[in-house]
Amino acid sequence: MLEVRVITAFLMLLVLVPAMLWLPQAGWAILMAAVTALGAWEWGALAAFSEGARKCYGAGLFILMVLLVMFFPALLQWPDAALRPALLWVYGLAALFWLVLVPFWIRRRWNCKGAIGIWPGLMVLLPAWLAIVQFRALGVLPLLTVLSIAWVADSAAYFSGRAFGKHKLAPSISPGKTWEGVAGAVAGVLILGFSIGPQAGVGALVWALILMLLTAVSVLGDLFESLMKRLAGIKDSSQLLPGHGGILDRIDSLTAILPVSACCLLLIAA
Numbered sequence: 001m002l003e004v005r006v007i008t009a010f011l012m013l014l015v016l017v018p019a020m021l022w023l024p025q026a027g028w029a030i031l032m033a034a035v036t037a038l039g040a041w042e043w044g045a046l047a048a049f050s051e052g053a054r055k056c057y058g059a060g061l062f063i064l065m066v067l068l069v070m071f072f073p074a075l076l077q078w079p080d081a082a083l084r085p086a087l088l089w090v091y092g093l094a095a096l097f098w099l100v101l102v103p104f105w106i107r108r109r110w111n112c113k114g115a116i117g118i119w120p121g122l123m124v125l126l127p128a129w130l131a132i133v134q135f136r137a138l139g140v141l142p143l144l145t146v147l148s149i150a151w152v153a154d155s156a157a158y159f160s161g162r163a164f165g166k167h168k169l170a171p172s173i174s175p176g177k178t179w180e181g182v183a184g185a186v187a188g189v190l191i192l193g194f195s196i197g198p199q200a201g202v203g204a205l206v207w208a209l210i211l212m213l214l215t216a217v218s219v220l221g222d223l224f225e226s227l228m229k230r231l232a233g234i235k236d237s238s239q240l241l242p243g244h245g246g247i248l249d250r251i252d253s254l255t256a257i258l259p260v261s262a263c264c265l266l267l268i269a270a
Contacts, residue, residue, distance in 0.1 A: 005243035012241070020140055025076045029069045029133045036129040037062035039247040039255075040121060042237040046228040046248075047117025057118070065129060075130065077137045084266060087134075091263035094127035098256045099213075102220050106173065111231050124224075124255045131258035145196060146261045149211070150253045152192045153185040153218040160184020169219075174226040182219055189215045199268055210264050214257055221256030225249070 019031055040061040044054030068075055079087040097120075104110075112120055135143040161181025169177040189211050198207035225248055229237065236245030244250055 008241050008243050020136065020143070025133070025137055026069055026073070028136055029076055030066065032129055032132050033062055033065035033069070035247060035251075036065065036125050038240060039125055039237075039251065042240075042246045042248045043117070043121040043125065045234060045237065046225075046232045047121065048113035048232060049117070057121070061122070061125065065126075076133055078134050079266065084269075088263070088266050090127060090130065091259045091266060094123060094259035095263045097123045098217050098220055098260055102224050102256075106170070106220070106223055106227055109173075109227065109231065112228075113232075127259035127262075128251070128255040131262040132254075134262065135258070146258060147254065148192060149189055149214050149261070150218050150257045152188045153215050154222070154253060156188025157181035157185035157219070160187075170223055170226075173223055173230055177219075177223070182215075185219065186212055186215050189218075199265070202268060213264070214261060217256040217260045218253040221253040224256075225252035 019028060023031065037058040041054050041058035044057045049057060074080075074083060132143070135146055157177070158181065161176065161178045161184065164180040164184070165178030167179040168175065169179055169182060190208060193207060193211040194204075198204065202210075225237070229235065237248035238246030240246050241250060248255075
C-alpha cells in the first residue's frame with residue numbers, strides 16, 4: 001500500500017508542479033476546473049446522488065467554470081479595486097459557511113442527501129476553485145504558501161496526535177483526531193507563518209490570529225468531509241487516487257483554507 005501511495009503522489013506531482021510553473025493562467029484555471037469537477041462527482045456520492053446525477057453535477061460544474069474562464073477573464077487575476085467588493089462577498093460568504101455554519105453542521109450531524117446536497121457542494125468547491133486560480137495569479141510562491149499551511153497543519157496534527165494524543169476531538173466523526181493534534185497543527189502553522197513573515201502592514205498579533213484561524217478552518221474542512229463520508233456510509237470519497245482515496249480526501253482542508261485565506265488577504269489589502 002505504501003508503494004502505491006508513493007507512486008500516486010509522484011504522478012500527481014509530475015502533473016501539478018509543471019502545470020503550476022508553466023501553464024498559462026487560463027490553462028491552470030481549466031486544469032483546476034477539471035479537478036474540481038471530479039470532486040463534484042465525488043460529492044454526489046456523499047449526497048447520495050444517483051450515478052447519472054453525479055455525472056451531471058460534475059459536468060455541470062465543469063461547464064460553469066469553463067464559461068467563467070471564457071466570458072469573465074478578469075476572474076483569472078487577483079481582484080483589482082473594481083472587482084474587490086464583489087469578490088469580498090464571494091469569499092466572505094464562503095468564510096461564513098466554514099466558520100459559522102459548518103461547526104453547527106458538524107455538531108448537529110445534519111444530512112444533505114438528495115437535491116438539497118447541491119448547494120453545500122457548490123459552497124465547498126466553487127470558491128476554492130476561484131481562490132486557487134486567483135492565488136496562482138499572484139505568483140507560485142503565494143499559492144504554495146497557502147497550500148503549505150494546509151499541508152503543515154495536516155502533518156503536524158498527525159504526528160503530534162500520534163505522539164501525544166489522549167483527548168478525542170470528535171470521536172463519533174473521526175476517532176483518530178485529538179485536541180493534542182490540533183495544538184500541534186497550530187504550533188506547526190505558527191512556526192511556518194512566522195518563518196515566512198507577516199504581510200506588510202500586518203502586526204505580529206494579527207498575523208498570529210490569522211494563522212490560528214486558518215488552522216481552525218483546516219480542521220473544520222477535514223472534519224466536515226469526514227462527517228459527510230460517515231453519514232453516507234463510505235470510507236473514501238472515491239478510489240480515483242490509488243492509495244489515497246479520492247480527490248476530496250486530498251483537498252478537504254484546502255476547500256476551506258483557500259477561500260478563507262483569500263478573504264483575509266482582501267480584507268488586509270482593503
